[in-house]
Amino acid sequence: MxxxxxxxxxxxxxxxxxxxxxxxxGVLSYQGFxxxxxxxxxxxxxxxxxxxxxxxxxxxxxxELKASLTAHREIPAEVTAFLKAxxxxxxxxxxxxxxxxxxxxxxxxxxxxxxxxxxKAIKLMSQTSTIVTSFHRLRTGKEVVPGDPxxxxxxxxxxxxxxxxxxxxxxxxxxxxxxxxxxxELNASTFAARVTAATLSDIYSTVTSAIGALKGPLxxxxxxxxxxxxxxxxxxxxxxEMMREMLENKVKIPGFGHRVYKTIDPRAIHLxxxxxxxxxxxxxIDLYEASEAVQEAMLTAKGKPLNPNVDFxxxxxxxxxxxxxDLFTPIFAVSRMSGWTAHVLEQxxxxxxxxxxxxxxxxxxxxxxxxxxxxxx
Numbered sequence: 001m002x003x004x005x006x007x008x009x010x011x012x013x014x015x016x017x018x019x020x021x022x023x024x025x026g027v028l029s030y031q032g033f034x035x036x037x038x039x040x041x042x043x044x045x046x047x048x049x050x051x052x053x054x055x056x057x058x059x060x061x062x063x064e065l066k067a068s069l070t071a072h073r074e075i076p077a078e079v080t081a082f083l084k085a086x087x088x089x090x091x092x093x094x095x096x097x098x099x100x101x102x103x104x105x106x107x108x109x110x111x112x113x114x115x116x117x118x119x120k121a122i123k124l125m126s127q128t129s130t131i132v133t134s135f136h137r138l139r140t141g142k143e144v145v146p147g148d149p150x151x152x153x154x155x156x157x158x159x160x161x162x163x164x165x166x167x168x169x170x171x172x173x174x175x176x177x178x179x180x181x182x183x184x185e186l187n188a189s190t191f192a193a194r195v196t197a198a199t200l201s202d203i204y205s206t207v208t209s210a211i212g213a214l215k216g217p218l219x220x221x222x223x224x225x226x227x228x229x230x231x232x233x234x235x236x237x238x239x240x241e242m243m244r245e246m247l248e249n250k251v252k253i254p255g256f257g258h259r260v261y262k263t264i265d266p267r268a269i270h271l272x273x274x275x276x277x278x279x280x281x282x283x284x285i286d287l288y289e290a291s292e293a294v295q296e297a298m299l300t301a302k303g304k305p306l307n308p309n310v311d312f313x314x315x316x317x318x319x320x321x322x323x324x325x326d327l328f329t330p331i332f333a334v335s336r337m338s339g340w341t342a343h344v345l346e347q348x349x350x351x352x353x354x355x356x357x358x359x360x361x362x363x364x365x366x367x368x369x370x371x372x373x374x375x376x377x
Contacts, residue, residue: 009259013354014194018051018342019185023260028267030183031055039270044153044178044335045069048125051183051342052118065122066152073126073147073156076105080134080144087139091132091330092215096208098131099124103204110202117348120203121341128337129153132330133160154178157334162322169281170321173274177317180267180310181332183339185260189213189220193340197347198354206344211333217254220332225254226315227325230290239290240297247301255312256298264307271313278320287316 020029028035030047031054038047042056049057049065057065079101086094103109106123108116134144137160145160154175158166166174184190193210197203214220233239246253258265272292279288291313299305318328 007259008356013186013191013356014347016185016343016346017054018346019183019339021185021260023258024262026261026263026266028184035180035266036270038179039176042179044175044182044338047179047182048338051338052121052345068122069126069153070147070149072123073130075127075130075134076102078105079131080138083131083135084138089139091135091326092211092221092333094135095128095131095330095333096211096215098135099128099211100204100208102127103202106204109204112200112202112348114345114349117203117345121345124203124207124341125337126153129157129334130160132327132334133157136161136324136327137163157331158321161327166321169277173278173317174321176270176274177314178335180270181314181335183336183342184310187219188216189336190340190343194343194347195354197344198351200348200351203341203344207337207340210336210340214333214336215329220329220336222254222309222311223315223318223328223332224325226312227319227328229254230287230294230316231319231325233290235286236290236293239294243294243297253294253298253306255308255315256306258307258309261307261309265309267310268308268313271310271317272308275313275317275320278317282320284316284320287319291316 018031020032021027030038031050033042033050033056038050042050045066046057046062048069049062075098079098082098082101083094102123106120108120111117130147137144142163145163147156147160148165151159151165152171152175155166155171158170158174186194189210192213193206196206196209217225229242230239233242243253272295275291276288279285295308295312299307315328318331319325323331
């Protein structure tokens with residue numbers, strides 16, 4: 001059997017029409033639409049429709065999707081009780097379990113028809129958001145805020161999280177952030193979801209697999225590490241000092257470098273603009289300036305220059321929105337649920353069991369049996 005790249009790097013594992021990446025040119029597109037075009041023009045709800053259907057919605061189609069997403073925001077009482085009973089749980093642990101619990105209270109959980117799976121995708125989109133905001137309210141001793149049907153998904157998330165309706169700038173910034181995180185081809189969590197879907201397991205199981213993969217610090221957990229580093233530094237000078245010490249000690253600096261992109265991550269370009277816009281409006285300018293200084297220093301550091309990835313500026317953007325640090329990765333899941341479900345629906349539509357092989361590196365085959373009395377420690 002021929003050897004492959006470590007971590008399946010460069011290996012084509014599936015055919016998909018959902019997402020395209022050109023790492024050399026720094027291109028990312030959803031269903032043929034460049035991420036820059038979507039970030040500048042689309043709402044997150046339009047992006048959800050695009051990922052699921054391969055085209056932009058008409059106004060009636062968008063209205064129908066938004067109405068359906070709003071109608072399915074409420075989570076089962078049993079799931080709310082679980083959230084309330086675990087106030088000290090790590091948010092990603094709680095989210096993973098709560099999303100899995102949703103299948104217990106969905107009468108169509110085992111229905112694998114395309115229509116049933118599409119409805120479950122809608123439920124997952126809305127209810128994942130509700131789980132995250134409800135858990136935060138309950139763990140801080142506050143009442144859960146009922147959703148506002150007049151708000152977008154982005155606006156409703158911020159409202160039900162903080163109890164205060166966001167201004168237009170905050171809502172639009174968060175909406176764009178959700179769009180930028182919506183999909184990214186066969187990243188670890190999406191691949192995990194597709195592998196589970198390929199066994200024809202239910203859609204709740206597929207996204208539970210994805211959440212487990214997203215939790216890791218080498219995937220969705222990186223932006224939490226970024227903001228912790230920036231807050232520990234406190235100012236631009238200290239941030240640069242800490243960065244140089246980390247480089248000298250060969251410690252990886254979170255938020256820089258990417259397995260696919262050989263140039264700047266196109267999502268980071270938009271998040272940098274959003275981070276600056278929020279910093280100026282919320283008074284967190286020191287945090288943004290420290291981020292910018294670290295980026296510039298990384299580009300001129302000795303050795304291989306590294307560009308920021310999606311995690312670097314999303315950290316300061318979320319912090320400026322008043323979002324608790326340990327909710328950064330759950331928010332990633334709220335957004336990426338759109339991409340996960342798109343890939344799962346695509347996998348179900350044209351399924352083949354995903355079963356790769358391993359390049360065996362063990363002992364020569366045919367080892368002789370040695371009795372226990374004659375074995376050497």
